[in-house]
């Protein structure tokens with residue numbers, strides 16, 4: 001055992017610390033193993049934690065219908081669209097209703113049917129020529145402008161474009177019950 005002594009440190013007259021060769025190499029192997037384990041764990045940790053730092057990807061463009069369906073003299077038309085959203089590892093396919101209408105200048109608009117008050121589905125009333133939310137009675141003009149009721153703003157317009165003769169929309173969600181449109185990711 002005396003031969004294995006590598007170092008002796010004498011502190012004062014009493015304390016003696018002895019590090020023998022076997023424990024020195026044992027410590028080196030332990031440190032090396034821990035470092036290698038941590039190195040190999042990095043990709044696994046990144047994969048496991050990915051949903052925590054990844055932002056939900058926005059929706060893609062969805063077909064609403066042929067442009068020929070939406071003539072200038074028509075009342076708002078209700079359409080159901082489908083779209084995919086990526087949230088962490090999952091891809092969620094959703095369906096939502098929208099209204100195709102025209103603004104005061106005669107330009108096409110697509111409005112979300114989600115009431116900006118607390119999220120009920122708004123209905124078109126042909127006889128009254130307005131939109132009504134059945135939950136708390138908010139009323140909106142044919143172009144989505146606020147008329148009355150507890151909703152803090154008008155119906156939410158959505159981004160639109162035309163492609164190959166089709167009207168397309170990118171569905172978005174907005175914060176409920178706030179006066180200005182705030183997009184949710």
Ligand code: FES
Pocket residue numbers: 115116117118119120133134135136137138149150151
């Ligand atoms: S949810 Fe539409 S008025 Fe309340």
